[in-house]
Amino acid sequence: MARSPEYGQVKTRLAAGIGDDAALAVYRQLLEITLHTAADSRLAPVELHIDGDLTHPFVQALVITTGVNLVAQQGGDLGERMYLALRQVLDHHNSALIIGSDCPAMGTAYLENALQRLANGTEVVIGPSEDGGYVLIGGKRADERWFHAIDWGSDSVMQQTRTALQNAGMHYTELDMLWDVDYPEDYKRWQDVCQVTVNQP
Numbered sequence: 001m002a003r004s005p006e007y008g009q010v011k012t013r014l015a016a017g018i019g020d021d022a023a024l025a026v027y028r029q030l031l032e033i034t035l036h037t038a039a040d041s042r043l044a045p046v047e048l049h050i051d052g053d054l055t056h057p058f059v060q061a062l063v064i065t066t067g068v069n070l071v072a073q074q075g076g077d078l079g080e081r082m083y084l085a086l087r088q089v090l091d092h093h094n095s096a097l098i099i100g101s102d103c104p105a106m107g108t109a110y111l112e113n114a115l116q117r118l119a120n121g122t123e124v125v126i127g128p129s130e131d132g133g134y135v136l137i138g139g140k141r142a143d144e145r146w147f148h149a150i151d152w153g154s155d156s157v158m159q160q161t162r163t164a165l166q167n168a169g170m171h172y173t174e175l176d177m178l179w180d181v182d183y184p185e186d187y188k189r190w191q192d193v194c195q196v197t198v199n200q201p
Contacts, residue, residue: 001081001100005031006056010023011181011182014181030102033104034101034103034106038068045069046066048066050070083143086139086142095115096138097111097114102180102182104190105179114127123171125139125174126138126173127174127176131180132158145167146170
């Protein structure tokens with residue numbers, strides 16, 4: 001799930017430290033990396049659920065190069081959009097994963113592990129992030145209670161989601177903790193760890 005890469009509308013917390021131009025470039029590169037990781041893994045069909053302009057040239061180019069299906073996000077807040085995306089995919093598949101586009105540490109093995117956990121009997125799998133949120137959530141069915149009354153963007157998302165899953169009586173499994181790129185220090189970490197250079201438009 002991702003937003004259309006519009007100037008000044010993405011990576012706003014990162015932009016406060018590195019500027020809108022650099023933040024947009026980072027967002028585009030992270031989205032491209034994530035989509036290629038998922039598509040190139042060939043673990044399952046991949047869909048790109050976009051909030052915003054589906055005709056954006058960058059989005060269209062990604063769809064062409066990766067061969068994924070492009071879908072418009074539905075719903076109001078992030079929780080409702082995630083729930084509806086999960087439910088839509090599960091209408092046609094036995095299990096599904098939702099991932100964001102800002103975790104360069106997420107590789108094929110991580111995605112494969114998540115799918116394997118679901119295949120082996122867990123009802124929900126979730127990948128926590130160091131900032132208190134999560135980088136992945138998946139399941140064999142969709143339940144809007146998992147996404148209700150969550151303070152999205154806060155450092156309590158993961159704990160609130162644990163509580164929601166427990167209250168819903170779900171058997172869930174947590175994967176290894178990863179990190180995502182939201183702030184300037186995350187951006188520097190990404191550059192240092194992954195030896196990346198972000199080319200600004």
